[in-house]
Amino acid sequence: MRLFRHELKGELLLYVRSRELAFFTFLFPIILFVLLGSSYGNDRIKSEGNVRGANFLEAGMIGYGAVSIAFAGLAIVLVIRRESGVLKRLRATPLPAPAYIAALLSSFLAAFAVEVLAIILLGRVLFDIGAPHRIGSLVLILLLGAVSFAGLGIGLTALIRSAEGASAVVNAIYLPVSFIAGAFFSQHSFPEFIRWIAAVLPLTYFLRVVRGVMLHGNEIWAYPGSLAIIAAWGVLGVVLAIRGFRWEPVEG
Amino acid sequence: MSAISVRGLRKSYGPLHAVSGIDFEVQPGEVFGLLGPNGAGKTTTVEILEGYRKRDAGEVEVLGVDPARAGGAWRDRIGVVLQSSAMYQTLSVTEHLRLFAGYYSKPRPVDEVVELVGLGEKRDEVVRRLSGGQRRRLDLGLALVGDPELIFLDEPTTGFDPHARRQAWETLRSLRNLGKTIVLTTHYLDEAEQLADRVAVLREGEIVAAGPPSELSGAVRATEIRYRENGREVVLETDQPTRVLNELTSKALAENRELEGLVVTRPTLEDVYLDLTGKESE
Numbered sequence: 001m002r003l004f005r006h007e008l009k010g011e012l013l014l015y016v017r018s019r020e021l022a023f024f025t026f027l028f029p030i031i032l033f034v035l036l037g038s039s040y041g042n043d044r045i046k047s048e049g050n051v052r053g054a055n056f057l058e059a060g061m062i063g064y065g066a067v068s069i070a071f072a073g074l075a076i077v078l079v080i081r082r083e084s085g086v087l088k089r090l091r092a093t094p095l096p097a098p099a100y101i102a103a104l105l106s107s108f109l110a111a112f113a114v115e116v117l118a119i120i121l122l123g124r125v126l127f128d129i130g131a132p133h134r135i136g137s138l139v140l141i142l143l144l145g146a147v148s149f150a151g152l153g154i155g156l157t158a159l160i161r162s163a164e165g166a167s168a169v170v171n172a173i174y175l176p177v178s179f180i181a182g183a184f185f186s187q188h189s190f191p192e193f194i195r196w197i198a199a200v201l202p203l204t205y206f207l208r209v210v211r212g213v214m215l216h217g218n219e220i221w222a223y224p225g226s227l228a229i230i231a232a233w234g235v236l237g238v239v240l241a242i243r244g245f246r247w248e249p250v251e252g
Numbered sequence: 253m254s255a256i257s258v259r260g261l262r263k264s265y266g267p268l269h270a271v272s273g274i275d276f277e278v279q280p281g282e283v284f285g286l287l288g289p290n291g292a293g294k295t296t297t298v299e300i301l302e303g304y305r306k307r308d309a310g311e312v313e314v315l316g317v318d319p320a321r322a323g324g325a326w327r328d329r330i331g332v333v334l335q336s337s338a339m340y341q342t343l344s345v346t347e348h349l350r351l352f353a354g355y356y357s358k359p360r361p362v363d364e365v366v367e368l369v370g371l372g373e374k375r376d377e378v379v380r381r382l383s384g385g386q387r388r389r390l391d392l393g394l395a396l397v398g399d400p401e402l403i404f405l406d407e408p409t410t411g412f413d414p415h416a417r418r419q420a421w422e423t424l425r426s427l428r429n430l431g432k433t434i435v436l437t438t439h440y441l442d443e444a445e446q447l448a449d450r451v452a453v454l455r456e457g458e459i460v461a462a463g464p465p466s467e468l469s470g471a472v473r474a475t476e477i478r479y480r481e482n483g484r485e486v487v488l489e490t491d492q493p494t495r496v497l498n499e500l501t502s503k504a505l506a507e508n509r510e511l512e513g514l515v516v517t518r519p520t521l522e523d524v525y526l527d528l529t530g531k532e533s534e
Contacts, residue, residue, distance in 0.1 A: 094356060248304070
């Protein structure tokens with residue numbers, strides 16, 4: 001526990017110092033929120049129960065932020081640390097692997113928490129969105145989603161072979177996924193085959209629950225099927241991680 | 253009890269025998285050098301001792317523990333410098349040392365380590381702005397900050413300029429004075445000669461010679477005596493240089509003759525090494 005707290009402090013410092021990471025995974029969702037919100041924030045979206053564009057987008061950007069930080073950011077950082085030899089170096093120290101992974105994960109969850117607060121605050125100031133209800137449900141779904149995406153991110157590192165490839169692979173996955181899952185725009189205007197793809201993506205279900213909680217005031221227990229699918233994806237990620245996680249650079 | 257004991261150690265990567273049955277012991281407080289050309293099996297051996305790799309056969313004990321089954325308490329007592337320095341680009345020297353110090357039960361004071369590795373002027377510089385040699389010294393600092401009993405150094409000065417190497421040697425000598433046991437791999441002979449109490453020369457996964465550097469150079473090759481006689485160079489090799497030299501000089505004195513260009517050379521470790529590893533000298 002002492003080691004966990006010590007490492008968490010180090011990881012938070014590392015997160016704050018990493019400017020590229022902070023920009024692409026942390027600031028980008030906030031920037032998109034402002035840009036897209038300015039374009040359709042005051043429209044009503046009929047297909048989504050006539051909600052305001054800004055409210056719909058706010059929940060979408062929280063989902064996008066979740067995959068951006070917990071999935072993409074974590075995966076890229078882990079691959080870079082593995083390929084540069086930092087993970088191998090750490091293995092020689094008495095820091096236990098579970099404490100290390102837990103601290104790393106917690107630092108990214110903390111970044112996501114700050115991201116959510118920033119988005120909610122901006123929504124209130126720029127687009128006059130009221131404070132969210134059902135705080136308990138909101139926290140639970142955000143935690144479940146972020147942990148699941150983090151599991152998938154760690155699992156994905158097993159399939160990436162070089163630091164150079166990390167950003168490319170990760171971006172090629174989470175950007176289209178965010179779009180298809182309806183983080184930016186309502187899925188109802190998408191062609192049918194895209195909606196088929198969307199129907200298997202965890203982000204689709206994450207957004208469904210987040211919007212259900214934030215826009216319609218439901219509790220998360222109203223969405224058992226969605227929760228199960230999100231959790232199942234997380235478990236898949238953890239299984240991949242356990243089977244394929246490496247501490248050392250991929251050689252040759 | 254030995255700090256390290258290795259018996260019949262073997263490791264293959266597919267058809268390649270990286271280490272084919274080696275034995276050695278390292279005593280507490282000793283500086284032990286694993287010397288050999290690239291690909292001789294030095295890093296494989298050290299990484300088995302560090303617990304990174306599984307061996308195929310043989311017995312290995314490091315600080316009384318099998319590294320393949322060692323845990324945090326064992327890692328608390330060892331320090332490791334890998335062949336390439338890997339660290340966080342965005343942390344400063346002292347931030348790094350503080351982070352790593354926190355992993356150990358009895359860390360050395362960070363300021364002391366900064367001075368020990370000679371990074372006093374760079375203490376607040378981030379890694380990104382350090383030179384290669386400075387990173388290597390920080391890497392050594394990270395291995396020392398836990399105040400380990402045993403330190404592994406895999407090619408600690410490869411890529412250093414001569415000045416930086418001298419500095420690194422000074423640092424390593426001061427570690428020996430602190431009573432640390434050190435295992436170092438190198439392909440530099442002078443490094444082994446300067447630092448190691450004993451060396452084992454590896455060639456294609458086997459130990460081809462072992463002993464203190466001074467004995468090693470005496471044991472394998474005879475002392476060489478060269479001089480010119482009637483314009484022709486004479487080379488004598490002998491195990492009894494005192495007697496041979498005495499005879500030569502007495503005879504020359506008796507004949508009132510000068511032994512032109514008289515040179516007596518003890519074989520250097522380099523000669524021995526080149527003999528042993530099968531490379532042509534000069």
